[in-house]
Each structure stands twice: as C-alpha cells, then as structure tokens.
Amino acid sequence: MxxxxxxxxxxxxxxxxxxxxxxxxxxxxxxxxxxxxxxxxxxxxxxxxxxxYDKVEISVFLCSKDSAMPACKGKGATPAQVETLKGEIQGIQGVKDVIFENQTEAYKNFQQSFGSNQALVQAARAEDMPESFRVKLHDPDNYQPVIQALTGKTGVAQVINHKDLIxxxxxxxxxxxxxxxxxxxxxxxxxxxxxxxxxxxxxxxxxxxxxxxxxxxxxxxxxxxxxxxxxxxxxxxxxxxxxxxxxxxxxxxxxxxxxxxxxxxxxxxxxxxxxxxxxxxxxxxxxxxxxxxxxxxxxxx
Amino acid sequence: MIHFDNVTKVYANQNRPALDHVSVDVDKGEFVFLVGPSGSGKSTFLRLILKEERPNSGAIHVAGKDLARLSNFKVPHLRRRIGCVFQDFRLLPNKNVYENVAFALEVIGKPRRFIRKVVPEVIELVGLEGKAHRMPDELSGGEQQRVAMARAFVNRPMILLADEPTGNIDPATSIGIMKVLDRINRTGTTVVMATHDAAIVDSMRKRVVELEDGKIVRDQSRGVYGQAY
Known part of the structure; x- marks a missing residue:
C-alpha cells in the first residue's frame, strides 16, 4: 500500500x-x-x-389571621391544629421530612429573596408572612398523594408543589x-x-x-x-x-x-x-x- | 492456460446467447486469433476470461483456477496475471508514457525501486525508448497502442488479451504492433487477440478460432482469416 x-x-x-x-x-x-x-x-x-430535584419540596401554607384564602374561612390555624397537621403529614407515605417555618423565618427568607426590592421588604411585616410546612419527598415525582391529602384540611390555606414551577x-x-x-x-x-x-x-x-x-x-x-x-x-x-x-x-x-x-x-x-x-x-x-x-x-x- | 468447457452466456434481456456451448483450450505460450463478425461473441469470450462476466452454464479455468469458485476478493489477483489491450488504448491523458506504465504497478502496490527498474525496460521492449516523457496526445495512434501494450505487459502477465488492438491503426503501423505482440508471445506469454483484420491473421499464420453467433465454427492451427472473405 x-x-x-x-x-x-x-x-x-x-x-x-x-x-x-x-x-x-x-x-x-x-x-x-x-x-x-x-x-x-x-x-x-x-x-x-x-x-x-434534591431541593424540590411541597409548601403547605397555613391560614393566618385575616387570611384572604377562601379555604381558611377567615380563621387562622391554631397551634393545636398545626401540631395535628404535622403529625398527619409525617404519616403520609413517601414523605421524607417535614420542616415547620414560622412567621419570623418566613420573613427572613422573604427579605433574602426580595432583597433587591427594598420598597417591598419595607412594606411587609413579619405578621404578614404565612406559616408553612416544607415537605420533602423521597420521590419528587410522587407528589400527587400528598397534595390530595392536604388540600382542604382545616387550617391549610394552599398547597404548592415546587416541581410544577420548575x-x-x-x-x-x-x-x-x-x-x-x-x-x-x-x-x-x-x-x-x-x-x-x-x-x-x-x-x-x-x-x-x-x-x-x-x-x-x-x-x-x-x-x-x-x-x-x-x-x-x-x-x-x-x-x-x-x-x-x-x-x-x-x-x-x-x-x-x-x-x-x-x-x-x-x-x-x-x-x-x-x-x-x-x-x-x-x-x-x-x-x-x-x-x-x-x-x-x-x-x- | 485457458480452458472453456461447454460455456454458455446469455446477457440479461436478450434471448440469443452471446456464447453458445463453447468449448476451447488454449495452451501456455500459444498465440490465438479470435475472428468473426461483430456480435459473434469475441468480446464476451475475453470478458469471461477476466471474470468481468459470469457464464450462465459451463466451466472456465484460467491459469489453473476455476473461475466459478474464485471469490470476488481474489479476482484482482487473477487480473494481475492477465494483461489487456484495447482498440481505444485507454491511456490516462494527464500522465506521460512513463507514468501511464508505472500506474499499473503503483496501484497493485509495487515498491518504487522495482517500478523504476522495470518500466524503462518495458518501454524499450515496445519500441518507445526516448519517448518516456511524452504525453499521450503527443504520440501517434500506433505509439499510444505501444504504451498500452507496455502497461499490459509490465507486470509480466501469463496471458495477454488484445481486443482489436489494430482497429484504430493504419495497416503499415499495425505490422509494428503485431511485431510487439509476437515479441511478447515469445517470452512465453499466452496471447489471445480478437480481430477483424484479415491481412494480419493471414500473415501471422497462427491458430485461428472463428466464432459465429456465439458458436465456434472453426478452430485451425496455422490458419487464415477465412476462405469466404
């Protein structure tokens, strides 16, 4: 060759x-x-x-006093209700972890997320922040049962799946x-x-x-x-x-x-x-x- | 050297066979003229030897090989032992005489040193010494055919097939071409030449095989072109 x-x-x-x-x-x-x-x-x-997906969670927002959400019927969630809810969420299959976020923590997070918009941060007060549960799942794709179980419960204002957003x-x-x-x-x-x-x-x-x-x-x-x-x-x-x-x-x-x-x-x-x-x-x-x-x-x- | 046993070849879309139950033997070192009118099967005969076509029936042996059992992979090796010359020379117009002859060796992977030694010898054998660096279009028809013969012979084939090599050349020049073919034949190479040229056949007095409508109608040693013509 x-x-x-x-x-x-x-x-x-x-x-x-x-x-x-x-x-x-x-x-x-x-x-x-x-x-x-x-x-x-x-x-x-x-x-x-x-x-x-590691960070994906479900936020369960609770009713605060004077909440405008129709599910709350104008009443805030009592500490007893919060405790019961926490127990219920932990009982649902597929739930890995539940973290309670109170108004102070929520306000801190809010300040962080909207730090570029000082006017908004100034206008908001800690009392305006809803309390919430952050629910982590074993399998982020299997969120349907959790949302179904929690929507409409007394004291629950809204259930948001972060996965829907991303x-x-x-x-x-x-x-x-x-x-x-x-x-x-x-x-x-x-x-x-x-x-x-x-x-x-x-x-x-x-x-x-x-x-x-x-x-x-x-x-x-x-x-x-x-x-x-x-x-x-x-x-x-x-x-x-x-x-x-x-x-x-x-x-x-x-x-x-x-x-x-x-x-x-x-x-x-x-x-x-x-x-x-x-x-x-x-x-x-x-x-x-x-x-x-x-x-x-x-x-x- | 070449052995046809009851060979029939029918081209696709044609009813009449190009070769019809042809049996013929050509021995080593023989010089055979293949004569007959156009369409009588001379070219088919040559193409079958090269395994460019396959017969529909019958067996062909070339240089001891059964062509039916020769794999496609080995066909190039068969063709290295067969030289070919055509009516239309088939030279490469952008290569000079030396390069045209050397091309045949280059493409079968011969070493450069070997090529440098052999090509001038062959150019001399066909009578083109001193014209190695001419381009084909600077040569006469007879000279171009000599280049083609040099290329066919440079690898020292056992068989040389010539398909009307004098078809495009005037009678005087044809004699020179036949002398070269005779010289090649004398080195022991078997030569099969298809031709229409009665004068050449008559003057050479070699074996003549005549084909007509795909059949052998005459096979004569030391024959002439034909009484009828």
Missing part, C-alpha cells in the same frame, strides 16, 4: 469537486453542531434535574433539546446524501483511472480507499468546524445560562469535550458509511 499515492488521489478528488466538498463540510459541521448542542442541553438538563422550565429545555436533535437528524441525512453525491461525481470523474485500476488487478480496497478518504476528510474538517461552533455555544450561551441558574449546575469543559468527540466520531462514521454505500452502487469492482 503506497500512502502517498492514495493521498495524491484524494487531493485530486477533493480539488476537482471543491464546491461539493465545501457543501459537505458545511452540512456536516452544522449537523454535528446541532447534534452536539442537543447532547449538551441533555447533559445540562440532567445536571439541573439532579440539582433541583417543571415548566424543564419542559422548555426538553423542547429545545428535541428541536436540536431533530434538526441534527435532518442535517445528518442531508450530509449523507451530499456525500453520496460527491463520491458519485468523484467516481464519474475518475472512471478512466478506476477502470484501468480494475483491469490491472488493483484490489478493491486500493480502488475504493481514495473515495472513502475523501468522505473521511470532509467529515473531519466538518467535525472541527462543529467543534468550534460547540465551544462558542458553550462560552456564549451555556455560561450565560449558568449565571442565572447558579454555578453548581454549570456545564463543564469535560462534558463539552466528550460531546465534541462523540459528534466527531458520528460525523466521520456517517461519511464513511455514505461513501461505501455509494461506491457499492457506482463503482463496480
């Missing part, structure tokens, strides 16, 4: 089909970048889910991920067809050479390798461009995102690296596959 012979053939082939090669590179690059973004969103969502956010991320993956699949398909076309053009351009190679007994591998290598090189270059796009995405989108969501859920460079290598492997594999399938049809050996 003479490597320099193969490479000169590959170079000639790529140069002759320059526009097609560029088209292949762009399609592979965008396709692989979309796939990579999909994978990155996937990792990000996974990390955020484990992070947030669930909306995760739903949006899921949609984004699927959109990216679908776009990636379509583009990968387009890339495969383009590669097939390029290889076909290449085989047609070099039919004289391949005919003679066949005639003098060159092995199938020797005849096909330059064409497959063309696909591999286009795939690799596309992969490198995709890698650059993914790094840019990580820097400008995912790092901006982590500023809002807290650094503990930031996507690390190690996951970016594994996503890049995965997309590279997939890209090159698809290129090789498309080349081989086309050669079977257009280069009779």
């Amino acid at each position: 003479r490597a320099n012979f193969i490479f000169s053939e590959v170079w000639i082939g790529l140069r002759r089909n320059l526009t097609m090669t560029i088209a292949v590179i762009i399609t592979v690059a965008v396709g692989m970048a979309m796939l990579g973004v999909g994978l990155m969103i996937n990792t990000q969502v996974g990390m955020m889910k484990t992070f947030w 669930g909306k956010f995760f739903e949006m991320l899921d949609t984004l991920r699927w959109a990216a993956v679908i776009v990636a699949i379509v583009l990968v398909l387009a890339a495969a067809l383009l590669i097939g076309n390029t290889v076909r053009l290449s085989a047609y351009n070099r039919r004289r050479e391949t005919g003679i190679m066949r005639l003098v007994g060159a092995s199938n591998l020797y005849i096909q390798l330059p064409f497959v290598m063309e696909g591999v090189i286009a795939g690799l270059v596309g992969g490198v461009v995709a890698a650059v796009m993914l790094i840019v995405t990580k820097v400008f989108i995912f790092e901006a995102l982590s500023k809002y969501l807290g650094t503990s859920t930031a996507l690390g460079w190690d996951s970016v690296a594994s996503v890049i290598s995965a997309t590279m492997v997939i890209g090159v594999f698809i290129c090789v596959l498309a080349s081989f399938v086309t050669l079977r049809r257009y280069l009779r050996v």
Whole structure:
C-alpha cells in the first residue's frame, strides 16, 4: 500500500469537486453542531434535574389571621391544629421530612429573596408572612398523594408543589433539546446524501483511472480507499468546524445560562469535550458509511 | 492456460446467447486469433476470461483456477496475471508514457525501486525508448497502442488479451504492433487477440478460432482469416 499515492488521489478528488466538498463540510459541521448542542442541553438538563430535584419540596401554607384564602374561612390555624397537621403529614407515605417555618423565618427568607426590592421588604411585616410546612419527598415525582391529602384540611390555606414551577422550565429545555436533535437528524441525512453525491461525481470523474485500476488487478480496497478518504476528510474538517461552533455555544450561551441558574449546575469543559468527540466520531462514521454505500452502487469492482 | 468447457452466456434481456456451448483450450505460450463478425461473441469470450462476466452454464479455468469458485476478493489477483489491450488504448491523458506504465504497478502496490527498474525496460521492449516523457496526445495512434501494450505487459502477465488492438491503426503501423505482440508471445506469454483484420491473421499464420453467433465454427492451427472473405 503506497500512502502517498492514495493521498495524491484524494487531493485530486477533493480539488476537482471543491464546491461539493465545501457543501459537505458545511452540512456536516452544522449537523454535528446541532447534534452536539442537543447532547449538551441533555447533559445540562440532567445536571439541573439532579440539582433541583434534591431541593424540590411541597409548601403547605397555613391560614393566618385575616387570611384572604377562601379555604381558611377567615380563621387562622391554631397551634393545636398545626401540631395535628404535622403529625398527619409525617404519616403520609413517601414523605421524607417535614420542616415547620414560622412567621419570623418566613420573613427572613422573604427579605433574602426580595432583597433587591427594598420598597417591598419595607412594606411587609413579619405578621404578614404565612406559616408553612416544607415537605420533602423521597420521590419528587410522587407528589400527587400528598397534595390530595392536604388540600382542604382545616387550617391549610394552599398547597404548592415546587416541581410544577420548575417543571415548566424543564419542559422548555426538553423542547429545545428535541428541536436540536431533530434538526441534527435532518442535517445528518442531508450530509449523507451530499456525500453520496460527491463520491458519485468523484467516481464519474475518475472512471478512466478506476477502470484501468480494475483491469490491472488493483484490489478493491486500493480502488475504493481514495473515495472513502475523501468522505473521511470532509467529515473531519466538518467535525472541527462543529467543534468550534460547540465551544462558542458553550462560552456564549451555556455560561450565560449558568449565571442565572447558579454555578453548581454549570456545564463543564469535560462534558463539552466528550460531546465534541462523540459528534466527531458520528460525523466521520456517517461519511464513511455514505461513501461505501455509494461506491457499492457506482463503482463496480 | 485457458480452458472453456461447454460455456454458455446469455446477457440479461436478450434471448440469443452471446456464447453458445463453447468449448476451447488454449495452451501456455500459444498465440490465438479470435475472428468473426461483430456480435459473434469475441468480446464476451475475453470478458469471461477476466471474470468481468459470469457464464450462465459451463466451466472456465484460467491459469489453473476455476473461475466459478474464485471469490470476488481474489479476482484482482487473477487480473494481475492477465494483461489487456484495447482498440481505444485507454491511456490516462494527464500522465506521460512513463507514468501511464508505472500506474499499473503503483496501484497493485509495487515498491518504487522495482517500478523504476522495470518500466524503462518495458518501454524499450515496445519500441518507445526516448519517448518516456511524452504525453499521450503527443504520440501517434500506433505509439499510444505501444504504451498500452507496455502497461499490459509490465507486470509480466501469463496471458495477454488484445481486443482489436489494430482497429484504430493504419495497416503499415499495425505490422509494428503485431511485431510487439509476437515479441511478447515469445517470452512465453499466452496471447489471445480478437480481430477483424484479415491481412494480419493471414500473415501471422497462427491458430485461428472463428466464432459465429456465439458458436465456434472453426478452430485451425496455422490458419487464415477465412476462405469466404
């Protein structure tokens, strides 16, 4: 096997089909970048889910005096009622932990959460804060029984599942991920067809050479390798461009995102690296596959 | 060297067989003319030897190998032992004489040192010494055919197949081509040449196999092109 012979053939082939090669590179690059973004969103969502689901709880707000909630009927929850409720909640299956938050603590939390809005903090008093139970579950997905059991109890103003709130956010991320993956699949398909076309053009351009190679007994591998290598090189270059796009995405989108969501859920460079290598492997594999399938049809050996 | 036993070949979508129960033996070192009108099956005969086509029935042995039992993987190795020359030369227009001949060795992975040694020898054998760096379009038809013969012979094949090698060449130049083929034959290479050229067949006085409608109608040692023509 003479490597320099193969490479000169590959170079000639790529140069002759320059526009097609560029088209292949762009399609592979965008396709692989979309796939990579999909994978990155996937990792990000996974990390955020484990992070947030640990903290997900159900808040059971209790009636305070003069509460406007219809469930309270204008009466506040008595200390005795609070004790009974606590016992009941602990008795429900799937409950891991119950924490009582009194008005002072609630006020502290409120001050913290709305620290940027001093006017609101000033206006609120500790007496305005509702008392509540923070209920932690073993399985955050299994919240239905707790909510059913507590809604409508005497002294309970409102039951709020935090998962409903962040669930909306995760739903949006899921949609984004699927959109990216679908776009990636379509583009990968387009890339495969383009590669097939390029290889076909290449085989047609070099039919004289391949005919003679066949005639003098060159092995199938020797005849096909330059064409497959063309696909591999286009795939690799596309992969490198995709890698650059993914790094840019990580820097400008995912790092901006982590500023809002807290650094503990930031996507690390190690996951970016594994996503890049995965997309590279997939890209090159698809290129090789498309080349081989086309050669079977257009280069009779 | 080449052994056809009751070989029939029918191309798809055709009723009439291209070769019809053909049996023929060609020994090592023989020179055989394959004659007959167009469509009589001469090219099919040559394509079957190269395993470019498969027979519908019958057995073909080439260089001791049963082609029916030769896997596709080994077909290139068969073809390395067979040289081919065509009417239309089939040279690479962007390579010079030396490169065209060397190409045949490069693509079967021969080392560069070997190529440098062998190619000039073969170019001399076909009578093109001093023209190694000409491009094909700077050569006459006869010279281009010599390049094609050099390429076919450079790997020292056991068999040389020639499909109307003088078809595009004037009679005077054809004599030179036949001399080269004769020289190749004298090295012990079996030569099978399909041709329409009666003058050449008559002058060479070699074995003649005549095909008509896919059947062998004559097989004559030291024959002529045909009485009827």
